[in-house]
Amino acid sequence: MRIRQLPETLANQIAAGEVVERPASVVKELVENALDAGAGRVDIELEEGGVRLIRVRDDGGGIPPDELPLAVSRHATSKIASLDDLEAVATLGFRGEALPSIASVSRFLLVSRTADAAHASALAVEGGQLGTLEPKAHPTGTTVEVRDLFYNVPARRKFLRAERTELGHVEDWLRSLALARPDVELRIAHNGKPLRRYRGGGSLFEDGRLEETLGAEFARQALRIDHSAAGLRLSGWIARPAYSRASADQQHLYVNGRAVRDRSISHAVKQAYADVMYHGRQPAYVLFLELDPTRVDVNVHPAKHEVRFRDGRLLHEFVYRTLQGALAETRAGLGAAVTSDASSPEPSAASAFAASWTGSGQPREQSHLALRVDELRAGYAALYGATPAATDGGVVVGHAMPDADERGIPPLGFALAQLHGIYILSQAADGLIVVDMHAAHERIGYEKLKAAHDSEGLRMQPLLVPQTVAVAEREAEVAEREAAVLSELGFDVSRAGPQSLLLRGVPALLAQGDTEALLRDVLADLREHGHSRRVSGARDELLSTMACHGSVRANRRLTVPEMNALLRQMEETERSGQCNHGRPTWARFTLPEIDRWFMRGR
Template sequence: MSATIRPLPDILINQIAAGEVVERPASVVKELVENAIDAGATRVDIDLEEGGVRLIRIRDNGSGIAATQLPLAVSRHATSKIASLDDLEAVATLGFRGEALPSIASVSRFTLASRRADDEHGAALQIEGGKLGDVLPRAHAPGTTVEVRELFYNVPARRKFLRAERTELGHIEEWLRSLALARPDVELRVSHNGKASRRYKPGDLYSDARLGETLGEDFAAQALRVDHGGAGLRLHGWIAQPHYSRASTDQQYLYVNGRSVRDRSVAHAVKMAYGDVLFHGRHPAYVLFLELDPTRVDVNVHPAKHEVRFRDSRLVHDFVYRTLKDALADTRAGMSAHEIGTGSVAPEAAAGAAAAAGWELARGGASSLGTAAGGGGFGNWRGQQSPLGLQVADAPAAYAALYAGGTGAGPAAALPPMPSEHGLPVTSAEAGVPPLGYAIAQLHGIYILAENAEGLIVVDMHAAHERIGYERLKTAHDGIGLHAQPLLVPITLAVGERDADTAEREAETLVALGFDVTRAGPGSLHVRSIPALLANAEPEGLLRDVLTDLREHGQSRRIATARDELLSTMACHGAVRANRRLTVPEMNALLRDMEITERSGQCNHGRPTWARFSLAEIDRWFLRGR
């Protein structure tokens, strides 16, 4: 018996669409607030009851809707935002499909009220379960109010899958937090069950206040500003320093042309950029805005607009990776978050400051222990440490004079004193104190204690020396490049047809990575050479992983990662060990090396290498001044 084909009623069509667009109350808030912002609103009030299940009311001060167009606004696929395929390919608004209002109205008791600025009065339209009422006049301020009551009241199967009130409210708050980061120019006021719960005041895009109130003061304090453009792309925003990491991905926000999205390619690029500076099992935190020509990105690939598709995903991936990798390379020890990326402590400047202070560092290998003449230290020193019976504020100046190596500078005591924030005399020589200061002691053979202009610096000497050696090994090996080692007996590797296609298509890329691979059949490859540095690794598994990366992300860092792991092990074994007693010149040379080494704020495994304690903070430990 053949089935009868018949058209679906409009109400059922809208309810099916609601299944894609309206997942929970947070989905309703998202669609309605985005409409408000597209209408030019600068203030949006969100009133909720019972986590949005009982009531969602969105009021804005946008451009409003004409009374005659209210019924059209809640009809399917009706929108003012696109009119042609060209508009769709270059859409710049948050909403554009025209499905949200009819879908929401089909599963709730829905009221739409609006007024344009030049209208004498507003108008309202009520819809219950998808059935339209009449348009009636109503007093209303300029703007629009959308009221959604009893969500899913007529679809009980959907309603029973909603979570507890606190959970649903949490989803709404999380989305509003994401919006607040992207649109700080819009004021957002939220109330729940009749009580004001949150207010995001309008501000500047790069306002630390908005960043602090959304993600917390800790993130704001540890965030690095990123802003880089090239190849028609611009990436700007904030990334957290590696030591500020998370157990989950809860503080990862990506916006493409102002739209909050999830993208596997960009997420992979960020993860790669944090590759050897993040502790195992931890996740980076970031707020990133990617801007590009709207015609180069397709936003119409997900019903809820959560995902996008890039025309050239490989270019985007590589651009994000290199931008963040370079930004993280500036995380040298001794720099504060606001200094990183500003050129405050460039390697050349740090090296010049070191030379001016009277030291010349050995640069020969992963470990410079034992290379200094007459002392077996990290560098060649012209001065010897002598006991210093000085006041706290005079010590850094005296250290500078000690290591100036006969530059003619007078003793620190002869320098004119200047007041400091702690009421102690500060000499003018303090302006030239290096970021990590000067070593004053070694603690339990593990930590170096140093004094700088602000207070106390504590350095894990093994972790710091390990990073220094690792970065030198990487630099040296990068200069040599990846060499291929021919195999005496070529390997025949059975792979899937997709991997074989990838190997054939990416043959040049594989050669650059050290693999000589040719296709032997629909699902097999001949491997004739492998990267020489990884000759003892398992080539079959490594090649399969590389092919997977090339297919999914357009490039692979597997070889570089495997190489870096090997170099990291070498650096770890070459680093100074705990309980090794260092002389003061050796400790100071290590501090200077840290200041000019990329990523020296973390060891190879992502652990921090140093910590700073200001004098004001130490004063609080002992309740001074209270």
């Protein structure tokens, strides 16, 4: 066949195949244009999930009448004029493909008015064919109508889903936009009925918008993030590990205000949560990454869903370290409503309790829910010289907690009893704390083992007989290029041929495992992400197992000093809100909750 120029309409329809996947894609492009035009309010009206009608009205700057035909022609934009503009583009839209692509597969109407115009102008486009400009009444701003999407491309139309499904995709994208732009009011209607309204005029980090979009539980469990370094800034919210999802439906990433998907950043987030979340569960987050526009290429995907970073390795490490540091502060008891401004018990008292927590020897006999008087007396005396109240027959019938105004109460309170040999019951300032003693002790032991090994570094164990490892040529090149990184990870490896490596040393702690498979996994990570935490991950898995076996077991009777020592160590240990497997270690029941159980005050 001879080479020939494609007709304009056909070229636009091919572009529509890249830009317009479904009604949600049309809504995305039109609303982004409205935001770039400075809109403070955007109204979106849909019929039949957007297949029959999509109408987007904004109060932005509008388009002059003589530029309307240009707006629906290919590669026409007001956003960029040179390569320098493209490298530093900060607007959401800039390719000039959206409007002509949409107009080529629908019955399209564009109405716009600028502030200085006497009236608006309207331009209709059907199947890619332009109509004539006509005057029309319209306030300042722009309205775009898209009717009968894919009416002239039946092969594309039959791939659309049910009305409810297509509407769901539109709602998901608008929810994502609402998170990033709380300053803009968004109103959505479907089949003539108001569906949702996101109020405008807010600021980015108002908790109200977070609750409005992702729900009250996410807002309650969210940790605020705001960290800057090396010309990068990461801000937003991450959910506590206890709030996890079966899918990635609450993972929102914005790069310079643009919602994107990026495998490298997703990998960094997943690694940051590795120590505190169930296998197979997904973290929830809303993260805003800000960096110099010249350090990110936004022109790598027709629909602008993906970006490419110039310093991918630095960025991955920055995100990982920031989130890991924030999650490390999720200690048990943090955020508890302590009713006193006084300080916690003296450090020496806490240290005395910690010293008593040895895990050896047999504790004194006690009933499941009652403690012996001498144990209570010894425990309180060690803390603050107080003695429990009167007893009857060796069973505690009441004891005086320290005055919160004078002593203060630690976040996890003071131990009352051991329940069924599994749980510790503790009275806190605002209610009752229940602690899973095995899970809590497991995390404490695990963090201690990690700290000890981190202080020593990864030691390498030389092999008596060097091993030849067969790898792909790309992996051999990575091993040769990243020899210094591999050495830091405990591997002594050199290239022996085009597709082989010579392994002379391995990480000492993992020498008994499958070191060849571990090396291949590390090389794969280095090739894809520029670095690897396979070694530290394998090490942590081993240390986690050691901590699990070394922690206190169910039905091990604890004394009051031992229980209080465990509570104090939980308050000091990083990530103590979850055990090594991601299970919660503690729960709080506030007094109002307990009052509701018994209908008090009704």
